[in-house]
Amino acid sequence: MLASILCRDEMTKFGSYHYQAQAQEADFQGNITLAAAGGYLLLAAGSHADENGFGIVQLQSMNRTWVLSRAAIEMKRFPRQYEHFRIDTWIEDLSRLQTNRVLNMHDADDNIIVSAAFNWVMIDFVQRRTVDLKTLQGLGEYVTGKGPLIEKASKLPFPEGDSARSLCVCYSDIDINMHVNSMRYVQWLQDLFPLDLYRQKALRRFEVNYMQESQYGDEVALFRQETAPGDYLAGARKSNGDIACKARFVFE
Amino acid sequence: MLASILCRDEMTKFGSYHYQAQAQEADFQGNITLAAAGGYLLLAAGSHADENGFGIVQLQSMNRTWVLSRAAIEMKRFPRQYEHFRIDTWIEDLSRLQTNRVLNMHDADDNIIVSAAFNWVMIDFVQRRTVDLKTLQGLGEYVTGKGPLIEKASKLPFPEGDSARSLCVCYSDIDINMHVNSMRYVQWLQDLFPLDLYRQKALRRFEVNYMQESQYGDEVALFRQETAPGDYLAGARKSNGDIACKARFVFE
Numbered sequence: 272m273l274a275s276i277l278c279r280d281e282m283t284k285f286g287s288y289h290y291q292a293q294a295q296e297a298d299f300q301g302n303i304t305l306a307a308a309g310g311y312l313l314l315a316a317g318s319h320a321d322e323n324g325f326g327i328v329q330l331q332s333m334n335r336t337w338v339l340s341r342a343a344i345e346m347k348r349f350p351r352q353y354e355h356f357r358i359d360t361w362i363e364d365l366s367r368l369q370t371n372r373v374l375n376m377h378d379a380d381d382n383i384i385v386s387a388a389f390n391w392v393m394i395d396f397v398q399r400r401t402v403d404l405k406t407l408q409g410l411g412e413y414v415t416g417k418g419p420l421i422e423k424a425s426k427l428p429f430p431e432g433d434s435a436r437s438l439c440v441c442y443s444d445i446d447i448n449m450h451v452n453s454m455r456y457v458q459w460l461q462d463l464f465p466l467d468l469y470r471q472k473a474l475r476r477f478e479v480n481y482m483q484e485s486q487y488g489d490e491v492a493l494f495r496q497e498t499a500p501g502d503y504l505a506g507a508r509k510s511n512g513d514i515a516c517k518a519r520f521v522f523e
Numbered sequence: 524m525l526a527s528i529l530c531r532d533e534m535t536k537f538g539s540y541h542y543q544a545q546a547q548e549a550d551f552q553g554n555i556t557l558a559a560a561g562g563y564l565l566l567a568a569g570s571h572a573d574e575n576g577f578g579i580v581q582l583q584s585m586n587r588t589w590v591l592s593r594a595a596i597e598m599k600r601f602p603r604q605y606e607h608f609r610i611d612t613w614i615e616d617l618s619r620l621q622t623n624r625v626l627n628m629h630d631a632d633d634n635i636i637v638s639a640a641f642n643w644v645m646i647d648f649v650q651r652r653t654v655d656l657k658t659l660q661g662l663g664e665y666v667t668g669k670g671p672l673i674e675k676a677s678k679l680p681f682p683e684g685d686s687a688r689s690l691c692v693c694y695s696d697i698d699i700n701m702h703v704n705s706m707r708y709v710q711w712l713q714d715l716f717p718l719d720l721y722r723q724k725a726l727r728r729f730e731v732n733y734m735q736e737s738q739y740g741d742e743v744a745l746f747r748q749e750t751a752p753g754d755y756l757a758g759a760r761k762s763n764g765d766i767a768c769k770a771r772f773v774f775e
Contacts (some may be wrong), residue, residue, distance in 0.1 A: 299701055304694075306695065310547045314546070442721060447553045449551055461694055462696075490720075
C-alpha cells in the first residue's frame with residue numbers, strides 16, 4: 272500500500288463530493304434519515320480513500336479493510352428529498368491505532384448543515400488484528416491537522432433497562448463483508464423512537480461506538496434509555512451477550 | 524393537469540436515465556437487492572413523469588397522486604455495486620383505470636439486464652377514489668403502444684399457511700405519504716428467504732400486487748408459501764385482516 276499511495280501523481284488531501292438526496296431516503300417529513308445521511312458520509316469517505324489509493328478495494332488485496340469504530344454527527348438539518356448537497360472531507364490525524372476523518376455537509380448556499388467526526392481503524396482480516404497505521408507512511412501525507420467542528424464521539428455506556436425490541440439478522444441486513452452494515456444499526460436504533468418525538472423535536476447530535484460485528488441469523492436485542500430530557504442512550508446486544516454497538520441520540 | 528401537460532415545449536415519450544449502483548444497496552454477493560433495483564425503477568418512472576408535467580409534485584396541488592398497483596420485474600442479473608447503468612422507460616397504454624409503464628435497465632454494454640412492467644392508478648386523495656385517466660387527454664399523448672419484454676403482473680393469490688414473521692411499522696418504514704413505501708414491502712418479503720437460497724439460486728421473476736396501505740404502528744404479518752420448486756407466493760397482512768400486498772418470487 273505504501274508504494275501505491277506514494278506513487279500517485281495527484282494527491283487530494285481535501286476531497287469534495289456532490290450528491291442529490293433521493294425520495295426513497297426521506298422520512299415522513301421529507302428529510303433524509305440519519306441512516307441515509309450517514310450513508311452519504313460513508314460514501315464520501317470511501318470515495319476520498321479510493322481516489323487516493325487507500326480505499327477498501329485497494330486494501331482488499333492486502334487482506335486489510337477499514338472499520339468505522341466511532342462516529343459523531345451533528346446536524347442543523349438533514350437534506351430534503353431531491354436536494355443537492357456537497358460533502359467536504361479530509362483526514363485530521365493519525366495514531367498507531369486509528370485515524371480521524373472530518374466530514375462536513377454543505378447545502379447549495381454553502382451553509383454547513385451536517386458536521387461529522389469519524390474514527391477508523393484498519394483491520395487485517397486474516398491475522399484478525401488491527402494494523403499499526405504509523406507503519407503506513409504514505410498515509411501520513413494525508414494528515415491535515417484540521418479538526419472537526421464538533422466534539423468527537425466519546426466512549427459511551429450501554430443503556431440500562433429491558434430490551435425494547437429484538438430482531439433476527441436477515442438477508443437485506445448483510446453487506447458484502449457478510450456482516451450487518453454500520454448504517455443498518457443506525458436505522459434499527461432510530462426506529463426505537465416514536466414518530467411523535469420526530470414531530471416535536473429535532474435530532475441535533477448522534478454518537479455511536481461500534482464494538483462487535485453481527486452476522487446472518489444472529490438474534491439482536493435493541494435497548495433505549497432516556498438519561499435526561501431528549502438525551503437517549505441506545506444499543507444493540509447479541510444473544511451471546513456481546514455488544515454490537517452503543518449510541519447516543521440528543522433531541523432538542 | 525391537462526393544460527400543464529399540453530403546453531410543454533418539449534415532450535419526451537421515451538425517457539432515459541443514468542445511475543450508479545451504490546455499495547450500501549448491495550447484498551452479501553455484491554449485487555444490489557431487488558428492493559434497491561425497484562427503487563431505481565421507481566426513480567426513473569418518477570423522473571419521466573416529472574419532466575413531462577404529470578409527476579407526483581405536479582399532481583399534489585390537485586390532490587392527486589400516482590399509486591403503483593402491480594409490478595412485474597424479470598432479471599438476468601442486478602447491477603453490481605458501483606456499476607453504471609441506464610433505465611429506459613415509456614408509457615405503453617392507458618385505460619380509464621390504469622396506465623402501463625415499461626422499464627428496461629441496460630448495462631454499460633447496452634445489454635438489458637432487468638425488464639419491468641408497472642401498472643399505475645391515479646388516486647384523488649381528498650375524494651378517496653381513483654381518477655378516470657381517459658379524462659386527462661394530455662396524458663394520452665404519451666401512449667406509445669410499445670409493450671414490455673416480459674409478461675405483466677397477474678392477479679396473485681395470497682399465500683397459504685402460518686405467518687413466517689411479524690413486525691410493527693416503524694419510523695424508517697414510513698415515507699412522506701405517511702405510509703409504508705412500496706419497496707419496503709419488497710425488502711420485508713425478500714427477507715423471508717434464507718441466505719442459502721440466494722447463494723444457490725438466482726431470482727428470475729418478481730411480481731407484486733399492492734392492495735391496502737400500512738401506516739405507522741400497524742402490525743404486519745408476513746407470509747411465504749412454496750407452490751413449486753423455487754416458485755414462492757409471499758404476502759403481507761395487517762392485524763385488522765386487510766392484505767397490504769401479495770407477491771411472487773421465482774428463483775432458478
